[in-house]
Amino acid sequence: MTHKRKICIVTGTRAEYGLLYWLMKEVSADADMHLQVVATGTHLSPEFGLTYQQIEADGFTIDAKVEMLLSSDSPIGITKSIGLGVIGFADTLQRLRPDILVLLGDRFEILAAAQAAMVARVPIAHISGGETTEGAFDEAIRHAVTKLAQWHFVAAEPYRKRVVQMGEAPERVFNSGAPGLDHLANLSWLDRSRLEKDMGITLGKPLFLVTYHPVTLSEASPVVAMNELLTALDQFPEATVIFTYPNADTGGRMLIDRINAWASLHPDRARAFVSLGHQHYLSLMREADVIIGNSSSGISEAPALRKATVNLGNRQKGRLKATSVIDAMETAADITDAIKKALSGEFRRNLANTVSLYGVGNASAKIKEILKTVPLRVLKSFFDIKHEY
Structure with a gap:
């Protein structure tokens, strides 16, 4: 009997699951592969919506749940959560014995999984390496996971070159494009009336979709920036504003309190959601007039939908940005001022010319085919490039 290659995919947040969804579908549908799913982080937290239930509702079997998230978003709490994650993933990898562990991005849950896999000698395939986000410690985590991984799937050519610059051999680095864009070709879109019914609010115009995460390397309290954002939103009393909660980063709970307080003051035109799920979120993005905040979805998915993004602060500093993004x-x-520019006639007319910088929406199929054949080895050599100092 031929051995099915066991591909273990880890997901710790609703947003990351949305990016991994089509890869999980590709692997599960392949007769030569066996999908293993590990849910961790906010997926298992009532405070963040118990979103592991959405994974199961989508038809996936969760092979392991790694509890690691303390009810604290302080630096000490996050650090202890990482430690719990390493312990939990050690047990999980011992039990599941995957052939390849697939990790996406740069969150602390992923760092815990990568550390455990390194010691367990499980090869790691890392998605979305080589990017830069100078305002968050995600930057350091992303590059650390790159050095722990054997195989790399990046979203754009400059990112491929950066991973090679970090000593990863070119034959182990693949420019697959961003898997999040696969939704745009495959999603069952919800129209405006269905969204209004599901969300319990009339979606007037202009429609703002707002997601703001703490900038974890900033010395300032994230509440200061959130208050500035909410003050700006006050200048558009005619706008409908839909918030999605921040992730479980340092200071995130303070932002949730401010978001809920502002939404309660504007019940006729504002709603805040713990999690929308990728179908509702992207359908809402397609209907929105402006995407506001510092989420990577405003940098990757929104330009592919030719939607205006107002990108706040330094969290996404260093990422490739399309012409539809206003910093x-x-x-x-x-x-x-940035929102006014995004709503202006001239800017809106130019949105039709937006070019996506992160691929064309077939990343998951590419990644799956490569995972079928790559050697199952952990040993790798450092790739030196010629330097000029």
């Missing part, structure tokens, strides 16, 4: 400082005046 704004985290002051009410600058955010207000």
